[in-house]
Amino acid sequence: MSVHTCALRELVGFRSGDKANLVNVALFADTPELFAHLCSVITAERISEHLAIPSSSVACFPAENVLGINIVIQNALGGGGPATLFGDNLGKSFASRILDLEVELPADHPIPKRPRPDVGWATDLLHALPQA
Amino acid sequence: MGTPCATGACMSSPVRIAGGQGFYGDTPRALANLLAAEPDYLCLEALAELTLAILAKDRARDETRGYTADLPFYLRAAIPAVMERNMKIITNAGGVNPISAGRVALQVAQAADAAGTRIATVVGDDILPNLDSWSAEGESFLHIDTGESLRDRLARATTELGTETPIQPLLANAYLGATPIVQALSEGAQMVLTGRVADASLFLAAAMNHHGWSPTDWDRLASGITVGHLLECSGQVAGGNYSGPWWEPKTPWELPFPFADVDSEGGAIFGKAPGTGGQLSFDTVRHQLLYEVGDPTRYMNPDVISDFTRPQFSNSGKDQVSMTPASGTARPDTLKAVIAIPTGYSCEANVVFAWPDAREKAQATAAIVTERAKMAGLPVLEWRVEIYGAGAIGPAELAAEPPEVVLRIAWKCADAMTAGLVARELPALALSGPAPGLATVGRGISKPSQLLEVFPTTVDRDRVESGVVVEVVEA
Numbered sequence: 001m002s003v004h005t006c007a008l009r010e011l012v013g014f015r016s017g018d019k020a021n022l023v024n025v026a027l028f029a030d031t032p033e034l035f036a037h038l039c040s041v042i043t044a045e046r047i048s049e050h051l052a053i054p055s056s057s058v059a060c061f062p063a064e065n066v067l068g069i070n071i072v073i074q075n076a077l078g079g080g081g082p083a084t085l086f087g088d089n090l091g092k093s094f095a096s097r098i099l100d101l102e103v104e105l106p107a108d109h110p111i112p113k114r115p116r117p118d119v120g121w122a123t124d125l126l127h128a129l130p131q132a
Numbered sequence: 133m134g135t136p137c138a139t140g141a142c143m144s145s146p147v148r149i150a151g152g153q154g155f156y157g158d159t160p161r162a163l164a165n166l167l168a169a170e171p172d173y174l175c176l177e178a179l180a181e182l183t184l185a186i187l188a189k190d191r192a193r194d195e196t197r198g199y200t201a202d203l204p205f206y207l208r209a210a211i212p213a214v215m216e217r218n219m220k221i222i223t224n225a226g227g228v229n230p231i232s233a234g235r236v237a238l239q240v241a242q243a244a245d246a247a248g249t250r251i252a253t254v255v256g257d258d259i260l261p262n263l264d265s266w267s268a269e270g271e272s273f274l275h276i277d278t279g280e281s282l283r284d285r286l287a288r289a290t291t292e293l294g295t296e297t298p299i300q301p302l303l304a305n306a307y308l309g310a311t312p313i314v315q316a317l318s319e320g321a322q323m324v325l326t327g328r329v330a331d332a333s334l335f336l337a338a339a340m341n342h343h344g345w346s347p348t349d350w351d352r353l354a355s356g357i358t359v360g361h362l363l364e365c366s367g368q369v370a371g372g373n374y375s376g377p378w379w380e381p382k383t384p385w386e387l388p389f390p391f392a393d394v395d396s397e398g399g400a401i402f403g404k405a406p407g408t409g410g411q412l413s414f415d416t417v418r419h420q421l422l423y424e425v426g427d428p429t430r431y432m433n434p435d436v437i438s439d440f441t442r443p444q445f446s447n448s449g450k451d452q453v454s455m456t457p458a459s460g461t462a463r464p465d466t467l468k469a470v471i472a473i474p475t476g477y478s479c480e481a482n483v484v485f486a487w488p489d490a491r492e493k494a495q496a497t498a499a500i501v502t503e504r505a506k507m508a509g510l511p512v513l514e515w516r517v518e519i520y521g522a523g524a525i526g527p528a529e530l531a532a533e534p535p536e537v538v539l540r541i542a543w544k545c546a547d548a549m550t551a552g553l554v555a556r557e558l559p560a561l562a563l564s565g566p567a568p569g570l571a572t573v574g575r576g577i578s579k580p581s582q583l584l585e586v587f588p589t590t591v592d593r594d595r596v597e598s599g600v601v602v603e604v605v606e607a
Contacts, residue, residue: 022426026425
């Protein structure tokens with residue numbers, strides 16, 4: 001059996017947001033098996049190492065009812081919402097800094113790939129715009 | 133309206149509660165479809181953490197302002213439902229001036245010939261005038277996350293900014309809960325206008341009033357808060373800000389706003405108006421359940437501490453999700469309060485460089501601006517350099533040589549004039565910065581704006597609640 005890995009973006013749903021100077025990133029598994037596996041590999045140490053921040057500033061909370069893991073990161077927004085110089089002052093895009101994390105998959109787990117966006121309706125609309 | 137039930141034998145029918153606004157500036161386009169779903173209560177959540185700061189600036193210019201400017205629009209759109217089928221409106225859009233918001237509601241009702249409409253205002257969340265006296269009486273106002281006292285933080289801000297007059301808080305508001313709204317509704321109010329009431333409590337108040345839930349029925353209150361948390365961000369539970377297949381369905385401009393039918397036990401069914409776009413599923417609901425949450429087993433609120441990991445969610449129909457009752461524990465003895473502390477002025481510029489060597493040209497330009505500010509004798513307290521297209525927010529190592537980049541350079545100064553003067557160092561670099569091809573500089577420089585630090589703290593519940601006033605008037 002070979003150990004295989006994949007980036008989190010192929011594995012989970014996600015949403016991030018802020019609370020003053022804190023950011024939370026919620027990750028969602030599609031199956032109870034994957035949720036149980038992620039609970040063992042998504043740890044405060046792993047996340048803090050990936051973000052190069054102290055592990056004491058990260059906490060992970062499981063929410064089994066929605067197969068979710070809530071990652072809470074302190075002091076992540078340079079002072080928070082209306083005080084910070086950060087462009088993403090509300091942490092809306094913060095999840096993308098975690099989604100590139102490579103995690104091990106269970107040996108028998110197929111290599112997943114989440115679907116890519118199909119925005120033909122948008123490109124059609126944009127082509128039809130009056131433009132110079 | 134439901135009847136309070138002591139024995140549990142009598143059951144009130146489910147109540148339909150709708151989320152018509154998620155913040156000040158939300159789209160009004162979804163409201164008509166939401167009203168067509170005939171909610172019993174329309175809740176309008178208008179206050180992000182420091183929306184009050186924006187509204188306080190409005191009030192400083194005109195003392196009759198200080199509520200959200202779009203409030204009259206929402207009330208005019210919703211008043212037919214109030215008149216025709218006694219729908220109730222609950223909103224914290226009163227901002228820093230619920231009394232003036234109440235006058236606006238009165239005018240809207242009179243203009244709609246809705247004589248007899250009962251309008252309530254709730255005040256008492258503003259604790260700025262009390263900070264000094266309560267401090268003297270022993271309130272220490274410690275920062276929720278860092279433990280630093282308000283007094284120490286203000287002293288530090290004064291030192292950092294080097295101002296002669298000590299820095300003072302600009303705003304201080306306690307988060308009120310559902311109780312004063314329930315009081316207003318029980319006195320027949322059809323529109324309730326508040327200031328800083330916790331977002332989810334607007335929705336809980338509707339369920340409490342309809343079902344006659346006791347303010348110490350922790351499990352049912354937790355159910356109401358869970359429902360409120362899921363509805364308070366408008367479209368975010370119905371396919372907005374969604375990491376699943378967000379490109380489906382193909383008419384996302386029709387994103388609908390949500391409602392929930394909440395039963396007397398605290399179970400709920402979430403839905404959206406028929407014929408609207410968007411999507412509502414177990415997956416979209418769970419995205420919202422953990423949004424801006426810390427420990428999901430202890431979601432703190434003025435009314436109850438809720439365990440968000442207890443309700444079970446399942447798809448119960450197309451664009452329909454059911455929730456089993458939640459569980460909760462006794463409300464905290466203290467209320468959360470947010471204090472706004474001025475921390476200087478920021479200004480920023482966004483300029484574009486194209487291939488080749490776009491990133492290097494951006495880096496060089498940022499470095500030149502910082503040196504020019506020094507040469508001009510302009511003290512800058514903090515810089516922020518972000519190169520979009522080359523890993524400013526996303527993972528940096530994924531960006532090879534990009535076709536173009538946006539350089540965003542932001543800075544913080546003690547005063548607005550200095551911040552604005554630093555910006556003047558930018559345009560000259562289009563001609564005399566060595567990096568070739570600096571574009572869009574004429575359009576990309578902001579005006580200085582004030583930075584305000586959020587200082588979250590706690591305050592004794594009784595001190596605040598003894599000053600809460602609910603007033604009901606008739607149009």
